[in-house]
Structures are given as C-alpha cells and as structure tokens.
C-alpha cells in the first residue's frame with residue numbers, strides 16, 4: 461500500500477528538545493514501509509549562519525507589529541535583535557534548507573516540499589518562487605509565529621486563493637493560554653470561511669465539536685490525526701480522551717482524515733521524549749484495508765492536487 465506521511469518537520473526548533481534529522485526520519489519511514497512524505501521546517505527554526513545561531517522569528521506575548529524579532533546569537537556570545545519587516549519572509553533560510561533536502565534526496569522515499577509562511581510577513585515574489593519550487597501546500601504555525609488569525613489581512617488569503625494552493629495550519633487548544641486559544645480550530649475556521657481555500661488542519665482540529673461538524677460537512681477541509689500518543693494526554697483537546705485515535709475515527713468521516721507523523725513531535729509522552737514510530741500499526745489495527753488506503757494516500761493527494769484558480 462502507498463503510505464504518505466502528510467506532515468513532518470526537519471531542522472532545529474528553538475523551543476523543542478528533539479531535532480528533526482532527515483537521516484533518522486528517512487530510516488524510520490523505510491522501516492515502516494512509508495514511501496512518501498510532505499516535509500517542512502520546524503515551527504520555530506534556529507539556523508546556523510556562518511558563526512551565528514539565528515532564531516528566525518521570536519515573538520512576545522502581545523503580537524503587535526514590533527513584537528516579532530529575529531534573534532542572532534553572535535560568535536562572541538552577544539545578541540543582536542532585528543525587527544522582522546513586511547515583504548520579508550522570515551523563514552526563507554529554513555525553507556531553503558527543506559528545499560535542498562528535497563532536491564538532493566536520493567532515498568527511495570519521495571519527498572515533497574512544504575514552505576513555512578508567516579501571514580504578516582511575506583511577499584508575492586516569495587509565493588511565486590515557492591510555487592516554482594513545486595510547493596502544493598504552505599504551512600502556517602500560528603503559535604510559533606505569534607499570529608492572531610483575526611489580524612491577518614484579507615489580501616493574504618486572497619493571494620492564497622488566487623494561487624490555488626492549500627494551507628496546512630497548526631491548531632491549538634488550551635484551558636489557560638489566550639494566544640493558544642486565538643489559534644484554536646474554531647478561530648481559524650471562522651477566519652477562513654469566506655475563502656475558497658483547501659485547508660489541512662493539523663492535530664484533528666483538537667477535537668472541537670464545532671470544528672468536527674464544520675469539517676465533516678465542508679469539502680474544503682481535512683484534518684491530520686497525528687501525533688496520537690502526545691494528543692492522548694490530558695488537556696490537549698476540547699474532548700479529553702486517552703483514546704485519541706479511536707475518538708478521531710469515531711468523530712470524523714473517513715474521507716476527512718490524513719495520516720501524519722509530525723516528526724519530531726511524535727513523542728511517547730510529555731515525560732518521555734523518545735520517538736514513537738508505531739502509529740501506523742495502531743491505525744492498521746483500527747481500519748479496513750479500504751479505509752487505510754483513504755487515510756494513507758487518497759485524502760492527502762486530494763488536498764495537495766491544487767485548485768482551479770480564479771480568473
């Protein structure tokens with residue numbers, strides 16, 4: 461069976477213990493018989509530039525315009541802060557890294573390039589160059605980018621709509637954190653509703669009952685269902701469940717779910733950061749062959765094939 465990982469990350473994340481290492485990733489995909497993947501930068505990339513370590517975008521709590529900074533740690537230990545500017549995609553270097561991996565890939569696993577974009581800082585040229593690189597889907601990570609969906613311009617969504625590409629959007633849930641709740645699936649679906657944009661909502665839209673019913677009925681939307689062990693922990697979803705995978709399968713129509721690993725966030729638990737590669741075995745035990753086919757390749761192929769663009 462052709463199995464596609466719909467969403468995993470490569471690179472160093474400023475706030476995450478595990479590094480996304482392409483060799484480790486490919487080795488484990490091969491072991492599990494997974495033959496294709498959509499890969500993207502980690503959410504909050506730190507890159508090495510000459511003798512510097514650069515966190516490409518760090519935000520404060522307020523998410524006002526001058527609250528988004530590039531933090532450069534120089535060789536002598538000093539720190540330089542640069543304000544992120546309009547028309548300047550802060551993630552360009554992280555995207556280049558992913559694109560180079562995809563271009564130079566000699567493994568038997570097919571890799572697809574997914575650029576990370578920031579809805580406040582982007583340029584039309586950047587979109588076009590990423591399309592020329594073969595991107596069929598763009599990633600938005602609201603929390604890492606300090607993004608409030610309600611503050612994104614109409615122009616941004618209109619551009620995505622006119623290009624006919626899909627978005628993959630991280631969704632959040634928290635009982636206590638306002639910024640996380642600003643990036644809830646409900647907030648995103650509300651902001652997206654007037655646009656003809658296909659959207660892949662990560663983390664099963666945190667099992668929001670509102671979102672589940674919208675997604676099941678609306679042909680624009682699908683969900684990723686990983687990483688199931690982490691999301692089985694308390695406080696991660698609107699519905700508290702320690703049977704996350706079973707709850708996803710019970711709540712979403714089969715033609716709405718996409719298999720994704722979310723490497724290197726595919727950890728056993730908040731206490732144990734070792735990686736889990738067995739979600740495919742758990743899903744296999746819960747689905748018929750026909751259903752597996754839909755979740756492993758048909759749905760992701762549908763959402764990444766591109767839309768007829770407006771004239």
Ligand SMILES: [Zn+2]
Nearest residue numbers: 467469722725
């Ligand atoms: Zn992810």
